[in-house]
Amino acid sequence: MAENKPINWAYPFPSKEPNSNPLQLMTHMANAKGGYYPTGENGLWHGGVHFDDGTAAFFDQTSVRCIADGDVIAYRIDERYPVSEFTDEIPRVKRAPFSTGFVLVKHSLQPPPLKNSDGSLSNGQNPPSLTLYSLYMHLLDWAGYQAKPDLMRPAFWDAKRYTVNTQRDGLSVRAGPSKNTTKLSELCKGAEVTIGETEGEFSKLISIISGTAQPALAADDQGQLPGYVSTSLLKPHSEPTEYDKVVVLESGLPIKADDLIGHPGLYQNHDSAAQHMVHVELFSCDDAPAFIARSRAWASRLPDGQKTLLKVYKGASKLIAHREDIGAENPPKLSDEGSQVGVDLIIPQTLVDGLPASHKIQVTIPAEGSTPASTTIWWRLNSLFADENGNPIDGWLAEQELITTRHSPWEWEGFHCVEETGTAVEKLAYSLNARRLLSTEEQQNYRAQINKADGGPILTLARLHDIVDADKDGILSSREIRAALTKPWQAQLLGQLITGHESEWFWEKSKWDELDPLLEEEPGRPNLIWQTEKQRIEKLSWWSDLAEKHGIGGDGKAWHVQPQWLTVLFKAKRKEFITLKMLKTASPSITDNYAEAVLPHLNKYAISYKIDTPLLIANFLSQVGHESGFIVRSENLSYSAKRMREVFGCKNNIRGYDASKDDCKISPRLRPKLWTEAAKYERNAENLGSYVYAGRNGNGDEESRDGYKYRGRGIIQLTGKNNYIAYTRIHNEKNAQDHQDFVSNPDLVTSNLEYGIESAFVWWEMNDMNKKILKSYSARTESNITTHVADVSTIVNGGTIGLPERVELFESLRGLFEI
Structure with missing residues (x-):
């Protein structure tokens, strides 16, 4: 990975809501069936987040994408999912598949270098750096890929075979690695082959798995075929190097943000149905607190243009409720009545950039005398804030000097590093007690462990920020964590928590055996479900295979980060399809x-x-x-008599109206009024549009004036009432927070640049x-x-x-x- 080069970021699963904002994506994780951060449904510590059946309504979970540029350093793929046999009620046995497949990617996180005033790099120390690892756990097994041959495969697997991927004809087999050498044969389109060494743009042909070659090719004594084929016209079909074991790539293979990692695998717990699920985790084995301290110092010297985060403070700003009369011509005022913001919240620039045009107002007050010009930006923000009583509030927010502040992501504003040293038995005892599942005797026996977990740093921090205790019982439950995730300001607080903890993928038998007495059915009677679950945990583990390689520590300890919030911080802007x-x-x-x-x-x-x-x-x-x-424009209908006849009349009738010559080449029909009442339409755009577009595409008759009202507008001329009706419907479906009525107000297409651009995409669809x-x-x-x-x-x-x-x-x- 190149040093001093910013890495790109992407979401592991794209949102199904085209205009969802990054804070909404975090609150959607409350819908996961389990596996939140930093604690799971069972109350044990949890280093990642789950995308499962509960989140499938909000994310496109068909394939898993890499969250940042980096190098694939390890993976494992099950040939077939292993199966746990849970005995619930003898003799009933429940067979539950669970994917152990994973991919581990190594990343380098580093602030941008400092620059001189002329744009050149400043000499001096290099920016601090942090090695991060992203983990994608519970991926599809090999049997799943075999069942779906067309399913795209990860590029970091070895390419075992290739398909001839020409447009129409076959693929030439040449005597040498050049198109200028003799053509020996031609492989049919779709033929499957294996290849050897690559020379320039060609690869050595080894064998034909399926398909034909004309004329046929004879193999040599080693079974290899003669000839070379163009590598670019072969589609690779990758396969894993090995199955059911951890494959460590000593050099690492480059991968980019949004590249394919794999596909969700099957996972079933003993008490639930099987579901497709992926666990996504982000961690570092470096000294994360030290890096953050250095990064904050470095950020203080970065230019203001890199401050892409806006912080809104509890009790400082207020939201002005939206009124129908608020708009660019009548913006909100700081003196308007509003609701005081009762929570701290950091808003990424990408969120406000993605707001619809109608939700952004810029007010500029020109300079007057000694008073300099000033600009205030207002954003209409919904479903983000609460008042001091925790009630949701919506409305217009102004960015105000000294009231709101700007920050660089490299400042790590709001982040807390806590080292959680509590044991699994302490956390489980606390969780079971919170769920009222311990007997009086067990409560007494495990009081020390419960109290120790209760005083742990995560719970202390959660209480400090009012994340816990919705029912005022002094206990943090997984239910309350889930409830906190539905609120953007609390989901953000959990996302800003960097936790030092032993990885759940580090297998140590003794720490799990400690839970046996707490989970046994009755004194002296082992819990068979738990015994099977321990076997599953061991099989899922992989840390020991990577220990002391690629920077992975041998003790299993790491600093864990909520992957979504880090992606929000460093994902500078939406992907640019068009440059x-x-x-x-x-x-x-x-x-x-x-x-x-x-x-x-x-x-x-x-x-x-x-x-x-x-x-x-x-x-x-x-x-x-x-x-x-x-260029967004409205159709020009102000024509001379001659020109309006050329455009809207019939080609052979330009010199005069002749009903017998009804062979319209330009216009679909004859329009006699362009000759008989020319004065009415010449240089009169409204009259002409109302006449020539009458009775077409949903327009009424000439008297309705629909033809002119719904004339062509935009960068591809959107014409006719039916199209404006369709635009209204499609726009509102895709922009739930920006309902517009282009039928009542068609001029929006030309008065607002964004709508003029969107109208072409609507026409396209x-x-x-x-x-x-x-x-x-x-x-x-x-x-x-x-x-x-x-x-x-x-x-x-x-x-x-x-x-x-x-x-x-x-x-x-x-x-x-x-x-």
């Missing part, structure tokens, strides 16, 4: 300032409307670039463009790209006007992606 270079390629005349203004909206809606592959992005950008250059593009492209050969672009242009433009320019734009963008 400035792409935008300027699609519209070379676009100014830098305007491009910077539209890019966030393009990327926001590229995600929402799933225009997120190179082919779809290249088509979208090339078409919009040609249609409008990404209404016309099912993604599916049509994929169908067209798959049917076209490399030499027939023009036909593909023509297919798309016909839908967008109703014809192929400007086709050469559209093809040129598409080809230029295609070159950037290497489609």
Whole structure:
């Protein structure tokens, strides 16, 4: 991993809610069926978080993604899930599968270097660094991949076989590692092969597993086939090096944030149904408290532009309740009545950047005399704050100097490092007592352990911040931890807890045997379920295989961090599917300032409307670039008599109306009034639009004026009442916090830049463009790209006007992606 280079971050599972904010993602974890941080449902310490059936409604849990750039250093995959046999009521035996599959990734966390005023790097000491490890536990077994051959496989497995992945024809087998050598044969598309050493762009062909070669190839004495094939036209099918054991990669294999880790595996407890689940954990074996101290000192010298966190303080700010009259022309005022904020909360910049346009107001007061100009930014924030009594409050928040403060993530604002040294028996006794599961005698026998756990640092810190004791009984239960996670300010507090604790993946038989007396059915009678559970814990453990390798300590101790909150802190912005270079390629005349203004909206809606592959992005950008250059505008209907007849009349009737010549080439029908009542429509946009668009696409007749009201707007002209109705429905479905009515107020499409951009994505979705593009492209050969672009242009433009320019734009963008 490169030093002094910031690493990228991603969520292990993307949200199913396109416009969810990062604090909402944390509160969704309260829905997990178990396995919170820093304590699990059973009351024992828990170093990670679970994504299971309870969270599946909120996250797309089809595949697991790496949370940050790093190196894969170890993994394990079950050939088939091991099974525990729990005996509940003799002779009934419950067979419960449990995945032991995991991937361990090593990361280097380091603040950015200091720079001089001219942008050059400042000489001096290097930034402090912390080695982190992300763990993804309970992954799909090998049998699961075999049952689904098309399921994508992790790139860090060894590639055992390859499929010929050509567009249409087969793959040439050459005598040497060059396309200029003799062609020996041709492998059919879809053939499966194995390959040997790679030389340049070619690999040595070893064997054909399935499929044919024409003419047939004869193997040599070692069973290897002659010839070389182009490596880029082979699709790898990876397989694990070994099964049912920990594979340690001595050098580590690079992996990027959002790359595939694997897929959720099956896990079943003795008292529940089997479910797909993944345990995600983040920890460090370094001295985390020392690193944080150095990082805070370093952050004090970083520029203010890197302060991407806004802290709101309890009792300092207030929320102004939203009113219908609040808007850009009538913003809230600090003097307005409001509710005092009763909790501390840190708001990431990504949260306010992702708010809909209607939830952001900037108020600038110009300079007057000796008073300098000032700017106040207001954000409408819902479901984030509470008043001093804990009641949820919503409304407009102003960023105010001295009232709110800005912080760099490297300041670790609000974080607490606590070393939890309590034993498993102390925590379990405390938990059982909290759940009223101990007898009077057991309470007396384990009073010392209960009291010791009760005075532990995590419970002390939780009480300090009012996280515990919802029922005022002085005891913290897993139920109360779960309730705390539903509140953004308390979920954040738990996320800011860095805990020093022995890893649950470090197997030490004696510490688990200590629980035997506490869990036995009755004195002298062992708990068979617990005995089976201990066997499962041992099989799940992996720490000893990594001890003293890759920086993993031998004592099993580590500092654990809530993975979601760290991802929120360092995930600087949403993934950019569309870059400035792409935008300027699609519209070379676009100014830098305007491009910077539209890019966030393009990327926001590229995600929402799933225009997120190179082919779809290249088509979208090339078409919009040609249609409008990404300039949001309203259709110009102020035409001369001649021009309005050319555009909306019939081609052969320009010189005069002739009903017998009804062969409209440009417009779908004859419009005689453009000749008989020309004065009414010439240079009159409202009259012309009302007439030519009457009775079409949901518009009423000419007298309704719908044709003009719902004229074309946006960067792809959204035209007709039905389209504005659809825009309203689709926008409100995808933007639950920003309901708009584009039917009542169609001018929003041009008066608000974000809506003007979104309207093109809505049009794209209404016309099912993604599916049509994929169908067209798959049917076209490399030499027939023009036909593909023509297919798309016909839908967008109703014809192929400007086709050469559209093809040129598409080809230029295609070159950037290497489609």
